[in-house]
Amino acid sequence: MSAVLEQLLGQAADRGVDAATLRAIVEEAGEAAATRALTRLGLADAGAGRDVAELRELLGSWRAAKVSAWKALWGWVARVLSTVVLAGIAVRWGGEVWK
Structure with missing residues (x-):
């Protein structure tokens, strides 16, 4: 899990979840999942x-x-x-x- 995603989840737990925080969590989670999928497929390099x-x-x-x-x-x-x-x-x- 990325550091930004962990930070956002911590904020959500501390303050409760507002729409902006939830949206940011979803975006970060999606990006992390996409990066992980591309890495597994061998498509994470520059070429x-x-x-x-x-x-x-x-x-x-x-x-x-x-x-x-x-x-x-x-x-x-x-x-x-x-x-x-x-x-x-x-x-x-x-x-x-x-x-």
Whole structure:
């Protein structure tokens, strides 16, 4: 627990809790919890912002590659189906061509 949070809790116990003191306690507790969570995740150092930006860029690239792969797959499926349909039409209407 941070020193400021401990001080605020002491004030609350001594004087009773007014709205400003309670608000300050909540803010300090939230900040302490956020700092603890970032530390546990390994994101409390100076390079953490850059690391998160790189991870977001990597994730965006992965999503774009996934979309591109699906589009390419469906493009190939459409081409194969079109080829099969056209070959079927050619056999049905003009089978004499290949004899």
